[in-house]
Amino acid sequence: MRADARRNRERIVAGALDLFAARGPAVSMEDIAHAAGVAVGTLYRHFPHRNALVAQIAEGALTDLLAVTREVAAGDGTGWQHLDDIARHCAGLPLALVKTLMRELPGTEALERLNAESDASLTAIAARGQRDGSIRADLTPAEVLELFSMATCRAGAKAGDSVSTVILDGLRGAGTTPATRATRATRAASASDEPRR
Amino acid sequence: MRADARRNRERIVAGALDLFAARGPAVSMEDIAHAAGVAVGTLYRHFPHRNALVAQIAEGALTDLLAVTREVAAGDGTGWQHLDDIARHCAGLPLALVKTLMRELPGTEALERLNAESDASLTAIAARGQRDGSIRADLTPAEVLELFSMATCRAGAKAGDSVSTVILDGLRGAGTTPATRATRATRAASASDEPRR
Amino acid sequence: MRADARRNRERIVAGALDLFAARGPAVSMEDIAHAAGVAVGTLYRHFPHRNALVAQIAEGALTDLLAVTREVAAGDGTGWQHLDDIARHCAGLPLALVKTLMRELPGTEALERLNAESDASLTAIAARGQRDGSIRADLTPAEVLELFSMATCRAGAKAGDSVSTVILDGLRGAGTTPATRATRATRAASASDEPRR
Amino acid sequence: MRADARRNRERIVAGALDLFAARGPAVSMEDIAHAAGVAVGTLYRHFPHRNALVAQIAEGALTDLLAVTREVAAGDGTGWQHLDDIARHCAGLPLALVKTLMRELPGTEALERLNAESDASLTAIAARGQRDGSIRADLTPAEVLELFSMATCRAGAKAGDSVSTVILDGLRGAGTTPATRATRATRAASASDEPRR
DNA sequence: AATGAATGAGCCTTCATTCAT
DNA sequence: AATGAATGAAGGCTCATTCAT
Numbered sequence: 122m123r124a125d126a127r128r129n130r131e132r133i134v135a136g137a138l139d140l141f142a143a144r145g146p147a148v149s150m151e152d153i154a155h156a157a158g159v160a161v162g163t164l165y166r167h168f169p170h171r172n173a174l175v176a177q178i179a180e181g182a183l184t185d186l187l188a189v190t191r192e193v194a195a196g197d198g199t200g201w202q203h204l205d206d207i208a209r210h211c212a213g214l215p216l217a218l219v220k221t222l223m224r225e226l227p228g229t230e231a232l233e234r235l236n237a238e239s240d241a242s243l244t245a246i247a248a249r250g251q252r253d254g255s256i257r258a259d260l261t262p263a264e265v266l267e268l269f270s271m272a273t274c275r276a277g278a279k280a281g282d283s284v285s286t287v288i289l290d291g292l293r294g295a296g297t298t299p300a301t302r303a304t305r306a307t308r309a310a311s312a313s314d315e316p317r318r
Numbered sequence: 319m320r321a322d323a324r325r326n327r328e329r330i331v332a333g334a335l336d337l338f339a340a341r342g343p344a345v346s347m348e349d350i351a352h353a354a355g356v357a358v359g360t361l362y363r364h365f366p367h368r369n370a371l372v373a374q375i376a377e378g379a380l381t382d383l384l385a386v387t388r389e390v391a392a393g394d395g396t397g398w399q400h401l402d403d404i405a406r407h408c409a410g411l412p413l414a415l416v417k418t419l420m421r422e423l424p425g426t427e428a429l430e431r432l433n434a435e436s437d438a439s440l441t442a443i444a445a446r447g448q449r450d451g452s453i454r455a456d457l458t459p460a461e462v463l464e465l466f467s468m469a470t471c472r473a474g475a476k477a478g479d480s481v482s483t484v485i486l487d488g489l490r491g492a493g494t495t496p497a498t499r500a501t502r503a504t505r506a507a508s509a510s511d512e513p514r515r
Numbered sequence: 516m517r518a519d520a521r522r523n524r525e526r527i528v529a530g531a532l533d534l535f536a537a538r539g540p541a542v543s544m545e546d547i548a549h550a551a552g553v554a555v556g557t558l559y560r561h562f563p564h565r566n567a568l569v570a571q572i573a574e575g576a577l578t579d580l581l582a583v584t585r586e587v588a589a590g591d592g593t594g595w596q597h598l599d600d601i602a603r604h605c606a607g608l609p610l611a612l613v614k615t616l617m618r619e620l621p622g623t624e625a626l627e628r629l630n631a632e633s634d635a636s637l638t639a640i641a642a643r644g645q646r647d648g649s650i651r652a653d654l655t656p657a658e659v660l661e662l663f664s665m666a667t668c669r670a671g672a673k674a675g676d677s678v679s680t681v682i683l684d685g686l687r688g689a690g691t692t693p694a695t696r697a698t699r700a701t702r703a704a705s706a707s708d709e710p711r712r
Numbered sequence: 713m714r715a716d717a718r719r720n721r722e723r724i725v726a727g728a729l730d731l732f733a734a735r736g737p738a739v740s741m742e743d744i745a746h747a748a749g750v751a752v753g754t755l756y757r758h759f760p761h762r763n764a765l766v767a768q769i770a771e772g773a774l775t776d777l778l779a780v781t782r783e784v785a786a787g788d789g790t791g792w793q794h795l796d797d798i799a800r801h802c803a804g805l806p807l808a809l810v811k812t813l814m815r816e817l818p819g820t821e822a823l824e825r826l827n828a829e830s831d832a833s834l835t836a837i838a839a840r841g842q843r844d845g846s847i848r849a850d851l852t853p854a855e856v857l858e859l860f861s862m863a864t865c866r867a868g869a870k871a872g873d874s875v876s877t878v879i880l881d882g883l884r885g886a887g888t889t890p891a892t893r894a895t896r897a898t899r900a901a902s903a904s905d906e907p908r909r
Numbered sequence: 910a911a912t913g914a915a916t917g918a919g920c921c922t923t924c925a926t927t928c929a930t
Numbered sequence: 931a932a933t934g935a936a937t938g939a940a941g942g943c944t945c946a947t948t949c950a951t
Contacts, residue, residue: 126910145422147344149945160912161947171946225342257484264480271468271481283461284468287454291488322929323935346920357937362922364935520931539816541738543924554933555926565925619736651878658874665862665875677855678862681848685882716950717914740941751916756943758914 130167133157138178142218146225175222176229182219183235186211190242200250201297204265205289207243208273209280216274243269254294268292327364330354335375339415343372343422372419373426379416380432383408387439397447398494401466402486404440408470409477417471440466451491465489524561527551532572536612540619569616570623576613577629580605584636594644595691598659599683601637602667603674610668637663648688662686721758724748729769733809737766737816766813767820773810774826777802781833791841792888795860796880798834802864803871811865834860845885859883 136156140148150171154164168174189210193203223232247265250256256265272278272288279285333353337345347368351361365371386407390400420429444462447453453462469475469485476482530550534542544565548558562568583604587597617626641659644650650659666672666682673679727747731739741762745755759765780801784794814823838856841847847856863869863879870876 129911147422150947151945162912162949163910165947166910169947225344260480260484264484267481268484271472271485275468283457284464287457287461287465287488288468288485291484320930320935326935347922348920358922359924359938360936366922368921523932541816544926545924556928556933557931559926560931563926619738654874654878658878661875662878665866665879669862677851678858681851681855681859681882682862682879685878714914714951720914741943742941752943753917753945754915760943762942 126167129157129159129163133159133164133167133174134177134181137174138215138218141178141222142215146222172226172229175226176232178215179219179223179226180229180231180235182214182216183232183239185214186216187235187239187242190239190246194242194246199253199255200246200248201255201289201293203246204243204250204256204269204292207246208269208285208289211273212278212280217276217278220274240266250294255297256292256294258294260292265292323364326354326356326360330356330361330364330371331374331378334371335412335415338375338419339412343419369423372423373429375412376416376420376423377426377428377432379411379413380429380436382411383413384432384436384439387436387443391439391443396450396452397443397445398452398486398490400443401440401447401453401462401489404443405466405470405482405486406477409475413467413471414473414475417467437463447489448491451493453489453491455491457489462489520561523551523553523557527553527558527561527568528571528575531568532609532612535572535616536609540616566620566623569620570626572609573613573617573620574623574625574629576608576610577626577633579608580610581629581633581636584633584640588636588640593647593649594640594642595649595683595687597640598637598644598650598663598686601640602663602679602683605667606672606674611670611672614668634660644686645688649691650686650688652688654686659686717758720748720750720754724750724755724758724765725768725772728765729806729809732769732813733806737813763817763820766817767823769806770810770814770817771820771822771826773805773807774823774830776805777807778826778830778833781830781837785833785837790844790846791837791839792846792880792884794837795834795841795847795856795883798837799860799864799876799880800871803869803873807861807865808867808869811861831857841883842885845887847883847885849885851883856883 133153136158137148137153140153140156150164151161153174154161157164164174168177190207193206193210196203196206198206226232243266244262247256247262247269251258251260251262251265260268268288268291272285275284330350333355334345334350337350337353347361348358350371351358354361361371365374387404390403390407393400393403395403423429440463441459444453444459444466447462448455448457448459457465465485465488469482472481527547530552531542531547534547534550544558545555547568548555551558558568562571584601587600587604590597590600592600620626637660638656641650641656641663644659645652645654645656654662662682662685666679669678724744728739728744731744731747741755742752744765745752748755755765759768781798784797784801787794787797789797817823819827834857835853838847838853838860841856842849842851842853851859859879859882863876866875
């Protein structure tokens with residue numbers, strides 16, 4: 122019985138994610154429930170109100186992002202390489218959607234915490250990159266993160282696509298450049314297109 | 319009373335723009351009307367339905383964008399310089415908001431036309447920039463436009479801010495001056511209405 | 516100036532009549548005004564509210580009906596012949612429409628009076644017809660009037676059409692009948708199709 | 713709860729019928745809901761929009777009419793007697809109201825079909841009556857139906873009331889018994905549920 | 910625990926009526 | 931006197947949420 126409930130909960134979250142992606146943030150609870158194969162009552166048993174569901178979706182994506190960030194940050198490489206790695210792993214995460222959803226979401230405590238932790242980890246990486254010379258020094262860490270977020274939280278982002286490439290290239294430190302494009306192509310071949318879930 | 323009506327219409331559009339920016343695309347017509355100091359009936363006299371108002375806002379911004387684009391394109395300079403100029407002039411336009419609003423707007427004919435014309439003008443500039451070597455050649459014109467749009471249609475974009483600078487720098491052709499940042503700083507000081515922070 | 520106003524008033528009433536006939540009782544004041552070539556303000560100058568306009572239309576038709584009734588009643592013939600004559604003269608009046616309009620009209624004093632006078636005149640005729648044997652005696656005068664009204668206040672009523680003929684035939688007194696249909700055809704040929712306005 | 717929902721649905725339809733009859737076709741959905749003892753939402757759960765409710769009411773009455781027509785048509789008797797029987801059985805149906813409601817109702821497919829079938833059945837009866845001499849031959853079947861409809865679809869129609877009697881008498885064929893009224897009175901006494909006043 | 914019916918606040922829109930020009 | 935802009939009360943409809951089964 123617990124297994125059933127868990128499966129329902131997962132199908133609700135997954136279905137809601139798909140619906141939001143397909144039809145925008147105004148999907149009705151009724152539609153979300155039916156897409157998950159349950160009735161509204163069941164939906165409300167799992168999530169006491171709409172925002173709880175939306176927050177759950179957001180938390181899922183941000184948790185994944187945080188895990189990726191920490192895992193990458195624990196490895197070797199320059200700050201820029203870490204950002205690049207993270208960006209590749211994030212391509213499968215619905216970060217663009219989550220960003221949109223969160224615009225109209227009164228911040229949960231859990232979300233605030235996740236955001237803070239993500240920011241802290243990424244800021245640390247950015248600062249390190251600026252120290253090791255791999256990331257432009259004429260930007261604040263916050264500006265680095267904004268650009269990183271633009272590359273990452275885009276509607277149709279794919280791992281290593283041109284748009285991300287250009288932005289990440291733009292973040293490189295002054296002395297690092299010329300081989301950029303060739304390098305990138307090489308690296309991309311070995312990195313996975315589908316980041317972990 | 320023609321003057322009064324016009325003033326009302328303008329206050330409605332301006333107020334709606336502000337509200338959308340502040341509270342997202344789901345603001346009610348009632349709120350928009352009251353923000354403009356009129357009753358709903360007046361709002362509906364000027365715009366027969368919600369979408370007509372949204373479309374008007376979008377058309378306004380796109381018309382401005384098109385005007386800027388054409389004006390700049392008629393002047394001297396490389397393709398990259400044109401994009402840079404246009405980006406600076408667009409800083410005050412609510413393009414980010416408009417982009418969001420248009421996601422849920424069944425395209426008007428006028429909007430389609432404006433979009434097509436903007437795209438055409440900007441694509442021409444991008445292609446020219448790639449021919450004259452000022453813009454990276456390893457991108458499709460569409461990718462150039464997407465990056466340009468990301469730099470331009472951002473929530474808090476200011477003329478010459480760091481984010482735009484990095485993206486536009488990223489668009490530069492391979493052989494162009496490495497003095498990018500200094501050059502930019504110089505140009506920005508004389509051309510932008512918003513000095514760099 | 517007085518002539519202008521009068522013409523406006525007449526055009527409003529005539530236009531409203533047409534619109535009601537064409538599009539039902541839910542036409543808007545705005546549409547009525549524009550159909551008459553004036554603005555709403557002018558419409559309201561002539562009729563302080565919608566019901567005043569509707570009442571005016573109803574009064575017009577009822578006044579015509581009353582005039583016809585009295586004129587016919589002053590002439591020779593049996594009661595049945597009078598009813599028949601009146602029915603023919605009424606064919607051009609918008610009595611069906613007026614009946615519909617009056618369903619949702621809180622009765623004016625003028626309308627009550629007109630109704631009462633019409634009823635009185637017609638009841639007198641019905642009673643006389645029953646006395647002179649030309650109208651069935653096994654009906655109350657009110658029943659006679661109801662049937663007469665059904666024949667007369669029909670949507671597409673024409674002078675002497677089959678439906679009216681059958682109903683009026685049905686009203687005839689017991690001893691009068693057989694030649695009915697032939698007689699009717701003859702009489703119809705001499706009666707006008709377009710009653711007075 | 714299926715039972716509860718069904719009861720609600722029935723109360724809505726019945727209440728709406730009453731309200732329409734009492735206050736005309738412009739009753740608000742709010743009023744209809746409250747008359748049925750439910751909230752608007754419930755009304756809209758059962759009928760997705762106003763017209764669906766109106767159509768349901770119309771369908772109900774037309775279905776009843778069709779059933780009566782077919783049942784009577786399957787029995788013995790002249791065409792005229794069939795019309796007379798049908799008229800008696802229809803006295804309780806809200807056909808007058810339905811006729812009014814349908815004036816402003818964009819025809820549903822179901823309604824079109826019901827109308828077509830009713831018309832076909834009744835036209836067949838009328839034609840048969842004209843062949844067997846019981847119905848006037850100098851009318852088109854459509855005219856017969858219009859008169860029949862006038863007798864039947866009247867606001868306060870009762871089985872065998874004077875108005876219906878006169879109209880149906882008017883439909884009789886030339887050679888039929890002059891004893892009409894006596895006959896009718898006799899038949900009425902045994903067949904109608906509503907005795908003559 | 911699941912279902913789906915019921916609730917009612919709130920949204921978009923219309924329109925009779927008023928009022929400034 | 932005419933115009934047409936402004937008002938605001940409804941009305942139709944949706945949807946998050948609650949609740950009886």
